[in-house]
Amino acid sequence: MIPILETRGLRKLYPIPHPGGRLRGLVGRRAFSQLFAVDGVDLTILPGEAVGLVGESGCGKSTLARLISRLISPDAGEILLDGAAIQGISPARFAASPLRRRIQMVFQDPTESLNPRFNVFDAIADPARQLLPGIDRHDLARRVERAAAQVGLPPELFRRYPHQLSGGQKARVGIARAMVVEPALLVLDEPTSALDVSVQALVLKLLMALRREAGVAQLFVSHDLNVVRLLCDRIIVMYLGKVVEAGPARQVFQAPRHPYTRALIQAIPRLPGALPPAAGEASERLAGEPRSPIDPDPLACRLHGRCPRETDFCTTHPPELREVAPGQLVRCHFPLDGASP
Amino acid sequence: MKAGMNGQPLLSVTDLTVEFRTRSGRVHALDRVSFDVAPGEILGIVGESGSGKSVTAFSLLGLLGTAARVTAGTAMFGGRDLLRLAPREMNEIRGRDLSIVFQNPRTALNPIRAVGTQIADVLARHDPGSAGEIRAKVLAALRQVRIADPERRSRAFPFELSGGMCQRIGIAMALACSPKLLIADEPTTGLDVTTQAVIMDLFRDQVRDRGGRGGVSAILITHDLALASAYCDRIVVMHAGHVVETAPVAALFDRPRHPYTAKLLRSVPSSVDSIDLLQPIDGALPDLRRDDLPPCRFSERCERHQAICDTEALDQSPAAGHRVLCRLPL
Amino acid sequence: MHDRLAMVRHVLLDNPPNLIASLVLLALLIAAFLGPWVVPYDPIATNTRVALQAPSAQHWFGTDQLGRDVFSRTVVAARLDLVIAFAAVLLSLALGSAIGAAIGYFRGALDATVSRVVDVLMAFPLFVLAMAMVAALGNSVTNVVYATAVINLPFYIRLARAEVSMRSTLGYIEAARVGGSSHVRILCVFLLPNILPSLVVQASLNLGWAVLNAAGLSFIGLGVRAPTPEWGIMVAEGAQFIVSGRWWMALFPGLALMLAVFCFNLLGDGLRDIVDPRNRT
Secondary structure (H helix, E strand, O other): OOOOEEEEEEEEEEEEEOOOHHHHHHOOOOOEEEEEEEEEEEEEEOOOOEEEEEOOOOOOHHHHHHHHOOOOOOOEEEEEEOOEEOOOOOHHHHHHOHHHHHEEEEOOOOOOOOOOOOOHHHHHHHHHHHHOOOOOHHHHHHHHHHHHHHOOOOHHHHHOOHHHOOHHHHHHHHHHHHHOOOOOEEEEEOOOOOOOHHHHHHHHHHHHHHHHHHOOEEEEEEOOHHHHHHHOOEEEEEEOOEEEEEEEHHHHHHOOOOHHHHHHHHHOOOOOOOOOOOOHHHOOOOOOOOOOOEOOOOOOOOOOOOOOOOOOHHHHOOOOEEEEEOOEEEEOOOOOOOOOO | OOOOOOOOOOEEEEEEEEEEEEOOEEEEEEEEEEEEEOOOOEEEEEOOOOOOHHHHHHHHHOOOOOOEEEEEEEEEEOOEEHHHOOHHHHHHHEOOOEEEEOOOHHHHOOOOOOHHHHHHHHHHHHOOOOHHHHHHHHHHHHHHOOOOOHHHHOOOOHHHOOHHHHHHHHHHHHHOOOOOEEEEEOOOOOOOHHHHHHHHHHHHHHHHHHHOOOOOEEEEEEOOHHHHHHHOOEEEEEEOOEEEEEEEHHHHHHOOOOHHHHHHHHHOHHHOOOHHHOOOOOOOOOOOOOOOOOOOOOHHHOOOOOHHHHOOOOOOOOOOOOEEOOOOOO | OHHHHHHHHHHHHOOHHHHHHHHHHHHHHHHHHHHHHHOOOOOOOOOHHHOOOOOOOOOOOOEOOOOOEHHHHHHHHHHHHHHHHHHHHHHHHHHHHHHHHHHHHHOHHHHHHHHHHHHHHHHOOHHHHHHHHHHHHOOOHHHHHHHHHHHHHHHHHHHHHHHHHHHOOOHHHHHHHHOOOOHHHHHHHHHHHHHHHHHHHHHHHHHHHHHHHHHHHHHOOOOOOOOOOOHHHHHHHHHOOOOOOOOHHHHHHHHHHHHHHHHHHHHHHHHHHHHOHHHOO
16 A cells, blocks of 8 residues: 655754854854754655654654645655655645645644634635636535535534634634545644643544544644544654654553653553553653754764663664564664553 | 541632623623632642633632622631732732642743742742842742752743743742642643643642641642542532532542533543543533523533423532532432 | 624714714715815905905804915815825825735745835934925825825834734644645735734824825925915915914814824724724623
8 A cells, every 4th residue: 555645754954043143154153053843754654544643842743744734845855645755846836736635734723723704614615716726616515515514514604704613613614624625634733732621522533533434544743642542543752853653552552662652651640540550659750851952962862861761872872763563663772661651 | 538637628618609790791600619628638620611710719819800709608718718808918818828820831920030039029028038048948949849950040031941940930939938728720731741740740749748737738720630630639520610529539530420520521532442432522611691590500411401400509518528519410 | 793883883982082083084074075065165266355364254264365265275175185195095005015914924035125124214204204205206296195105104014014924823824825825825815804904903093194294294385285275285374374363374274184183093093992803802
């Protein structure tokens, strides 16, 4: 099966100017530092698959999502859509090409992600109008109705404007809008974090139903491991721009191999009696704060300084991603043995 | 529930009723909210947005705006009714006996003053001493919240610190004068989950540590059920301005007795093992501006609803054990 | 729509200053539209026999040195002053919002260059700049309009740029990109309509200033020429006669000017109340 989407060695850097930047450049000193937002990421999404991309703030998952959606361009590496390279196509040209409809995106804050001037119908119809040239009025209306029905939006709401909708309704409009062009891949950037608890459940079930019925592949970018645990087949854990662990969701949850993944899982507050079994009072917390993503030491593991298992070897030999269990990859010199966290 | 020094609760809120006057009508934000906080315990107030949990906390601290009216109820703390104190008396208590950790750590701090100075301000206000004494207390407070290199950090400004660090400062400020009751309003909003774990561990340790001497208690306000269950002793569940259930943590999650609590438990991802077991809650919060709100504000969304639920309201006075506001509890 | 109308009604009626301002503006607009047909005397016709007469039953505002009825001239002048003001502001608004939106969205070298030009423009005392422009281009009403438009441009450019910058990272802009919209379409369909309300508020506040600007230029002899009735000119001509006790020729046009500016400002505030989303419940 050809993956819907594949990335190889994807890299995105942001220059951070030093104070007095250009003048420093004139006297031969470095004018800019580099922020390694995404640093060499390989990722594969198969048709119909749900992949979860997790990590905390600053890990680069949002940047990666935008690279994959072709909103921004990478500095190095490849992005393959249905096997064909698309990283060389500028975002503007991509937007004008028929490839645009293959990858669509659902955004975090439903309030901010809807144009206040568009009513529900126009909001959903807009991508169809732009990406399906020559579509006539009736086809358009049918498509919009179908997309709305898929997400459970009644047609009575079509004339309403965003400020007249509830949070849950707005979230659904955002999803319908992404689905109206029948994409092969849906990139979801924290789709439920801005929603109320009671609405979250609704949207999560809706997304699962969409995958089952429409067969659309989904890339979930989330900091909420519980959401990813429920919805995804595979999970990719990122830390400071690098993938530190990847594998089948259930497996990674029950037997994380990377110290960061384990710390992440242990940090999630657990209801009494909920799976996986709570680690109890002796949970290991990571010390300190994440290192700076600016000009990182290329020889050291990114987790060094916080890792309970680190040694000096970790500062001089950057770890590579290795397969430690069937389908499970870890970037660590001393991966965990795979027992429950 | 832990018994206090003399069995008396530290804080006893009875029938707290709050209204807001807005352009579009009167919002019946809280209706006869009642709960107790025992010395040395951490009480969790859990509810969705719009449930009234923050309003409850702010009314105790006298921080509600001018549009708010406390129309009924008492909040007995140290023999005085917090809701009826004169502003000057409230100022004395706030920061000293009763303090709060706010939601967004970065905006809760003054951006143009060094964090050490801000802690010193609180101390100077309630616990005056010489400059040297205050300085020493500031450094001690920073060490208490496990901030390394306190001398240097005390001179930092909020924008130089991470979210987690700012929240530690917030906790340090709240604990500076050794309060009897600490209220934390969604203290981990905006923080990463690993930072949240560290901050909440710190919070709990601080409360427990000081529990030995003189009984420090805390109220943790959150929408995150799992967080509340991991860090609280007892939980108060709120819905649309009502306290619907009060119980020790284990009892609440083991056997919830209010239909809303049960539904809430089934609707959060952390509580289920598979997506198909996730059950959203039907309906929406009632509009609290209505004058015809039913006695049970959950009844319109509840499938167990019967005629008896519409009879006059249940009694809500605080009591020990497992309290539930329902005519037909589970 | 309903809540919008309700808001408008609330702002206008519950707020006495707004109500008064609206009524005054209405009067001014009527004067501007119907002026020449409803005034008792021909504003340009001279009649030296009745020159320099104090306000009376026949001449409500008195007459000027050439016997022209000051009332008629004041009312008719409304048309010219308001037209200049509206034209200049509209021109400024249209051009300024387009430029500002473009630089706010695209940023980069374009933004840097244009912003510096704007800074230079704003460094000048704007009235002096207007004077220089009219003097250079020639004394005519169109040039007054252009000059007033140009000196107002920086405010709209800056405002549009700020409003667009604020919105360019919002979800619906990214959604539009993912939905296949070109940059130009995003600017025209997604950004401009959303920033228009705050720009219109700025424009209404600007109107008062534009009226004053036009009158000011005429006062010093640039732009509008005699015998065209215009408030600025009338104040200038009437000023010479104040020392000799003939107060009415400068006062009434001055009052009209003041009223116009005042009510534009009040309405601008009222408009801001309607438009500012923070004021919505």
